[in-house]
Amino acid sequence: MMKFKPKVAKHIPIKTPSMHALDHFDFYYGPLFGKKWPSIRLGLLTPKKFVAVLNRFSHDIDVNENILQDLGAQDLMQILRKGFVYVKSMDKGTNNDWDLEADQISFERNLQNEPDETDDFDEEKSFRTSAGLKEFRRPSEVFEFGQDKTNMSDSRDIEITGLEGMGIQLEKVDDFITIPNALKVYTYDRTWLNDYPTPVKDDNGIYSWWLLDGGSIIPVLALDLKETDSVLDMCAAPGGKSLLILQTGCFDKLTCNEVKMSRLGQLRRALANYVPDDDPIVEKVILKRKDAASLEQWDDIAVYDKVLLDAPCTTDKLSVLQDDENLFSSSMTQIRLDLPATQTKLLINALRSVKVGGTVVYSTCSLAPNQNDVVVDNAVSIAESKFGIKVVEKSLALETKLVSSGLYRFSTNCHRGHLILPFLPSNFGPMYICKLQRIK
Numbered sequence: 116m117m118k119f120k121p122k123v124a125k126h127i128p129i130k131t132p133s134m135h136a137l138d139h140f141d142f143y144y145g146p147l148f149g150k151k152w153p154s155i156r157l158g159l160l161t162p163k164k165f166v167a168v169l170n171r172f173s174h175d176i177d178v179n180e181n182i183l184q185d186l187g188a189q190d191l192m193q194i195l196r197k198g199f200v201y202v203k204s205m206d207k208g209t210n211n212d213w214d215l216e217a218d219q220i221s222f223e224r225n226l227q228n229e230p231d232e233t234d235d236f237d238e239e240k241s242f243r244t245s246a247g248l249k250e251f252r253r254p255s256e257v258f259e260f261g262q263d264k265t266n267m268s269d270s271r272d273i274e275i276t277g278l279e280g281m282g283i284q285l286e287k288v289d290d291f292i293t294i295p296n297a298l299k300v301y302t303y304d305r306t307w308l309n310d311y312p313t314p315v316k317d318d319n320g321i322y323s324w325w326l327l328d329g330g331s332i333i334p335v336l337a338l339d340l341k342e343t344d345s346v347l348d349m350c351a352a353p354g355g356k357s358l359l360i361l362q363t364g365c366f367d368k369l370t371c372n373e374v375k376m377s378r379l380g381q382l383r384r385a386l387a388n389y390v391p392d393d394d395p396i397v398e399k400v401i402l403k404r405k406d407a408a409s410l411e412q413w414d415d416i417a418v419y420d421k422v423l424l425d426a427p428c429t430t431d432k433l434s435v436l437q438d439d440e441n442l443f444s445s446s447m448t449q450i451r452l453d454l455p456a457t458q459t460k461l462l463i464n465a466l467r468s469v470k471v472g473g474t475v476v477y478s479t480c481s482l483a484p485n486q487n488d489v490v491v492d493n494a495v496s497i498a499e500s501k502f503g504i505k506v507v508e509k510s511l512a513l514e515t516k517l518v519s520s521g522l523y524r525f526s527t528n529c530h531r532g533h534l535i536l537p538f539l540p541s542n543f544g545p546m547y548i549c550k551l552q553r554i555k
């Protein structure tokens with residue numbers, strides 16, 4: 116009788132960064148979200164649901180809108196507005212006085228293939244993505260959006276232990292989001308998984324629409340933009356949220372900051388693709404290149420009415436779906452571990468940048484409390500102890516106001532801010548949003 120040697124694998128299979136990410140999330144998020152985790156996990160592992168933002172700078176906006184409507188897409192702003200008119204009139208005793216507003220994008224998937232420009236800040240990999248645009252035009256020689264100020268620095272200027280915010284008392288004040296009339300966003304119904312057509316250009320070379328995660332519009336809506344606002348988009352590239360702010364037209368000046376030269380190039384290209392360079396709105400935009408995490412070097416102090424901090428984070432969905440530039444790769448472990456400290460410094464600087472009475476919206480696309488609530492608590496605590504800044508949290512009550520659309524689901528675990536959870540019927544997020552108002 117022949118004897119066969121049993122076959123035994125000689126090597127333990129190598130785990131990819133995305134597998135490590137999933138293990139990590141199972142370990143930490145499993146107990147955190149309990150019974151909801153399997154559904155959130157499935158959402159993370161499944162391609163996200165996109166919405167299409169109509170570009171109002173295209174000459175063909177009406178035709179473009181008809182195309183989306185003919186495909187069966189619904190006006191998301193109208194859907195959200197309905198819920199909010201009701202709630203707002205209940206809360207405030209007024210109604211229908213809607214201001215303009217905005218949303219966010221990430222252009223990553225497309226822009227990853229763009230050739231890099233000189234980049235002397237290479238440790239900043241990672242970061243949020245989403246996608247949708249199929250093509251990007253090279254920036255034109257003559258295209259210029261305001262100044263491009265450069266001021267790089269070593270940001271290791273304060274030690275963050277991560278425990279600063281323990282036991283912090285932060286007052287919560289009721290607030291609401293407003294839906295800008297100028298903003299046109301289309302979505303398919305819950306459970307519809309249809310694709311959107313590739314964006315088309317008008318005779319000026321300006322694109323018709325772009326796609327973004329439905330969770331990404333909320334941080335910009337939370338800004339409650341006014342026409343007189345001086346706005347800072349602190350971590351602006353690849354430019355999704357800046358572009359949404361531009362779509363609302365609801366600001367006096369928009370400063371877009373980004374530390375990485377290559378990402379700043381992506382931002383320029385995004386603006387060039389979506390806004391004609393002879394449009395007067397271009398004069399109101401300033402591009403800037405500064406390390407916003409440097410507490411020593413950051414010098415935009417108390418100058419803005421609104422600050423949007425869409426912070427670099429573990430981008431949980433991408434981390435489980437993509438191995439390139441994955442923060443769970445061993446070469447990026449230190450960057451990943453340093454993220455909460457970096458986010459805390461960014462948020463402290465955001466609070467320093469805003470005028471008393473102004474607001475900061477902090478957002479990430481991570482489910483991790485140590486990149487969300489904990490960062491807020493630590494930053495608020497340090498801002499007060501080191502810079503004498505006092506803030507209140509503006510509670511947007513999104514959990515009660517957005518869920519009625521059937522398109523959003525929220526976590527009940529956050530003690531601060533709001534966390535949009537992915538789930539299969541409407542796979543937006545994750546997206547964490549916390550709004551703070553400076554009162555001193």
Ligand SMILES: C[S@@+](CC[C@H](N)C(=O)[O-])C[C@H]1O[C@@H](n2cnc3c(N)ncnc32)[C@H](O)[C@@H]1O
Nearest residue numbers: 243350351352353354355356374407408425427
């Ligand atoms: C999540 S992405 C922002 C996405 C963008 N808001 C959008 O909607 O398209 C974070 C960005 O922050 C930038 N960043 C990271 N650290 C920074 C710093 N210290 N100062 C300024 N920008 C920084 C990253 O290069 C990255 O482009």
